[in-house]
Amino acid sequence: MPQFLDTTAHEFEQAFLALLSAKREDSPDVDEVVAAIIADVRTRGDVAVIELTERFDRIALTPDGLRFSPSEVDEAIDRVPAAERQALELAAERIRAYHERQMPADDEWTDVTGATLGWRWSAVAAAGLYVPGGLASYPSSVLMNAVPAKVAGVGRLAIAVPTPDGVVNPLVLLAARLAGVDEIYRIGGAQAIAALAYGTESIAPVDKITGPGNAFVAAAKRRVFGKVGIDMIAGPSEILVIADKDNEPDWIALDLLSQAEHDESAQSILITDDADFGRAVADAVEARLQTLERREIAGASWRDFGAVIVVRDLDEAAVLSNRIAPEHLELCVADPDGLSRKTTHAGAIFLGQYTPEAIGDYVGGPNHVLPTARSARFSSGLSVMDFLKRTTVARMTPEALRAIGPSAETLARSESLEAHGLSVRARLDRLNG
Amino acid sequence: MPQFLDTTAHEFEQAFLALLSAKREDSPDVDEVVAAIIADVRTRGDVAVIELTERFDRIALTPDGLRFSPSEVDEAIDRVPAAERQALELAAERIRAYHERQMPADDEWTDVTGATLGWRWSAVAAAGLYVPGGLASYPSSVLMNAVPAKVAGVGRLAIAVPTPDGVVNPLVLLAARLAGVDEIYRIGGAQAIAALAYGTESIAPVDKITGPGNAFVAAAKRRVFGKVGIDMIAGPSEILVIADKDNEPDWIALDLLSQAEHDESAQSILITDDADFGRAVADAVEARLQTLERREIAGASWRDFGAVIVVRDLDEAAVLSNRIAPEHLELCVADPDGLSRKTTHAGAIFLGQYTPEAIGDYVGGPNHVLPTARSARFSSGLSVMDFLKRTTVARMTPEALRAIGPSAETLARSESLEAHGLSVRARLDRLNG
Incomplete structure (x- = not known):
């Protein structure tokens, strides 16, 4: 059985912090x-x-x-x-x-000084x-x-x-x-x-x-x-499911297990506003674990790192979700779009009960290479951007250089970078003289 | 005096490779x-x-x-x-x-299956x-x-x-x-x-x-x-200037020195299709080094890592530029826009003789935090993207799940991830039954 947490419990914050900081992976030093x-x-x-x-x-x-x-x-x-x-x-x-x-x-555009600015991707x-x-x-x-x-x-x-x-x-x-x-x-x-x-x-x-x-x-x-x-160095996979009681416990159980079966270090968390529903999902997980091919792996992951968190309401779920910053976030609630706008730190969001995370692993379209270990706070899944780079371009006209060159010269001198200043001054002197 | 290289010389390739791989920085092991x-x-x-x-x-x-x-x-x-x-x-x-x-x-868009897909930046x-x-x-x-x-x-x-x-x-x-x-x-x-x-x-x-x-x-x-x-771990600064003979040697000299004065490990390279012009620029650098405030730093950088490369034509310059993948690239030629489209691996490009690199350091508008040490081959300068992350979103309807779910199930089974397949199958069975 996984951990059961309740946000109304006195010791919740401590237990939640322990869950957040659980070290799930021991990388050998090679x-x-x-x-x-x-x-x-x-x-x-x-x-x-x-x-x-x-x-x-x-x-x-x-x-x-x-x-x-x-x-x-x-x-x-x-x-x-x-x-x-x-x-x-x-x-x-x-x-x-x-x-x-x-x-x-x-x-690419030309600004009021006549300078042409822009960028190109390649x-x-x-x-x-x-x-x-x-x-x-x-x-x-x-x-x-x-x-x-x-x-x-x-x-x-x-x-x-x-x-x-x-x-x-x-x-x-x-x-x-x-x-x-x-x-x-x-x-x-x-x-x-x-x-x-x-x-x-x-x-x-x-x-x-x-x-x-x-x-x-x-x-x-x-x-x-x-x-x-x-690209990023990926850690073990994770899923957070936020589900209300109007869901089929077995479906949610399978979604949790589809992360857990990846790896004993994977983590599956359910947040629900209904304690009975949470227990029903946990029971459904146990039932599926009787027969699942990868039950040893999935069972170890669920037992060691799984959790069911009962919250007062879905706003509280959104706050916890942002603290977890999950790789995969499944929103099985009446208004998944509304809730998704409150959960900004997540690699990928799956909306509604007909979007099991496994769809995203294969055929949804979005990438399944996603930030793990809370790094969705500052990074994104794989995309075309990982294979592109941007070159900025700038072109001054004589008029543009007259307009902004003196400020560059002033700042260069203030930073004691004389040649920087002179490279602007030499051109301005020619233009002015 | 810096190195003089000539692409028509027998030993050019070897000398160019040595220039590319010169180790300019000894980071202490701290x-x-x-x-x-x-x-x-x-x-x-x-x-x-x-x-x-x-x-x-x-x-x-x-x-x-x-x-x-x-x-x-x-x-x-x-x-x-x-x-x-x-x-x-x-x-x-x-x-x-x-x-x-x-x-x-x-x-955000809806595809032919009825699936809603998209992403959000935060x-x-x-x-x-x-x-x-x-x-x-x-x-x-x-x-x-x-x-x-x-x-x-x-x-x-x-x-x-x-x-x-x-x-x-x-x-x-x-x-x-x-x-x-x-x-x-x-x-x-x-x-x-x-x-x-x-x-x-x-x-x-x-x-x-x-x-x-x-x-x-x-x-x-x-x-x-x-x-x-x-963000990236930046190395010493670099500039590559490609200039034809219709330039003021002193301006180009100052542009080269404005990188060299940053750091003894900085690197300034001139590529030109005119050997006499190359020598004139080198002379102008020496003249400026007599009086420049940071002449010791700039002189050491220019002597140890500077180079003047004479090429047959500007197409050859573009090829070498892409191999160097410079942090800063200045194009002082008759058609800088045309040449810039051939030089795709560079952090920032400065077009024409009135755009000294120093403009980009201060007031141009583009960022001056740029990829060094040839990393412009695969990375970009600092931008708003460094402070944003993207969350992908997907929402299946029952119809969309019917259309693409079976393929997800097939692939899940082929990867021996049974729970992934079951999470799709359980929903399809309900929809079909």
Whole structure:
């Protein structure tokens, strides 16, 4: 059974703070190992990558074999059943449509002084996407990373996906194909991140690396950050469901379990204004846990980090939600739109009882790579913006320089930056003389 | 004298690669010291901050005195001469006008299935801005960080600015006032970053920290990242000027020196299609270095990291520029707009001979906090986006769930996430039955 909290209880604030600060993840310290792997790949290139892949993934590769050939991809994709292919195609199409609307516009204007100002967006030239192998090899994550990159206009998109014992998930290759990925490498771990960041004889370096991974991958991403851009380092998944009593307890239970089944460190929280409903949901969770395939994982997550919080009213729920700043927020209440406008710190909001969070994981359209561990207070989910950068532009006319140049000169002198001031003054003297 | 490179020379590629990879900065390893300071502030709060401030800044504070009172700010601001006040007001106004145009729009639409999709932007609730003390205490940087934060709608904006021996730059306080900063603390170093990230008895924690600082500040920002958001860790400043022979060599020389005077690790590069012009600019730099106030710093930067590159034509200049991905790019050529469209990897572009980079540092309007060390390949300058986050929203109707739910169920099963599939299936069964 999870924790039950009640905002009217004397000790609520203390219990809620404990829930907020619960350390759910113990990342092993692999930083030294990772540093050595990166140094090795930088020094020895392909040879290092091949040796490390043999050691960790138990497959012997040649430099030519690091990359999947088009016919290898074709062959794997042919094995995908029609229903799964169609589902993946629908998902790709909907994710593409959503992210196309995110593309920001360039701007340019002339102000009262005659100065032309603006900015231009351009795509990262080359990006790399890490895809975990084995159990957590999710084709949906390939789409969620690769589609925004291609919509943004990334010219060269490479995937690194380890194939332990040579096993590859055909759906991952199909998702890569549907998204328009240009290169797929059968490498993983810190060696894959190093190869993407620094390049080897067979793998050209990229400018940005995104995608989830284990502790080694996360540590490697942190280390190559600066040389290349990276996306956020994601923590265990979370969901907060705010539900009133007019819901089916079993549906809410399944929504809570669909986060809990990801990982023993995942966290599922229900906030309700009806204590009886809260107990009914908890009972429904227990019932589902009798038969769920991943009941050990989901059960551990629910027992260790799950919570049911009973509030006085939904305004109080909104306040708590903003303090939690959940990755996923499901609003199963009579007026979900109204409540959503009060819950500003959340990665993604799912409105109404017919929008289970799982829809957002696959086919809704919005991205499922979202800020965890309360970082929705200051960051956003993955989007086309992660694969774009903005260059500002400014052009002064002689008149504009006359109008604002003297102020620049004054400020430069006040900051003791003489050459800054002189670079303006030399031009003004010419214009005035 | 700086390096002279010529793209027609046999050894050019090697020399250019050496220039690109020159290590200009040796950051001292202060990580252990910083970790201890952060732990101390987390444990002892105000007491630790006060002790550390006494040790490093030689001033004795009380908890009440950590923050500047409004009358202390008033008093300091009254000492600012009228010309500097007016210049700062003009800068604030222009920076505000530029950044107001950056505000992104919310979006919401209904697709063919009946699903409502969209996103909403919201501001970070509280942000902290670090302002270095002493020599590098730049009021312009206060405006460049604080104005976008307030334009974005940050509710609570706090500044930390150390005041060694009690000395404060009145222009910094005036810039804070003009930008609408809410709280100003006279603390600095890693202890200030820790106080902003974790809070103390007297300082409420923030959600995002931006602003430049020394090695201790940078290491502290790296350490608190995750607990709060941070901006980029900026390296030494850089400028690339592309100029044809129809320019005044002295103007270009001053533009190169206005980066070089920042820091011995700064880098100034000229690319020109005319070797004689390149030599004339180098001569003009030497002439200016005879008298420039910061000639020792600027001279060291120009000697150690400066370069003049002679190219065959301006298309070649654009290719090299994209490989450099400069923080600042000045285009002093006959058709700067045309050339700017070929140079997509740059933090900020300054078009034409009447737009010295110094204009952008103060009064142009665009931000002067820009990506350094080739990171313009994958990142952008500071903007309102750094103080906003996006929440995606999705709402399914029963019809929409019928249309796309089965595909979500199929993909969930293929990823062995049974509860995900069941959360969709349970609803579909009700709708269908």
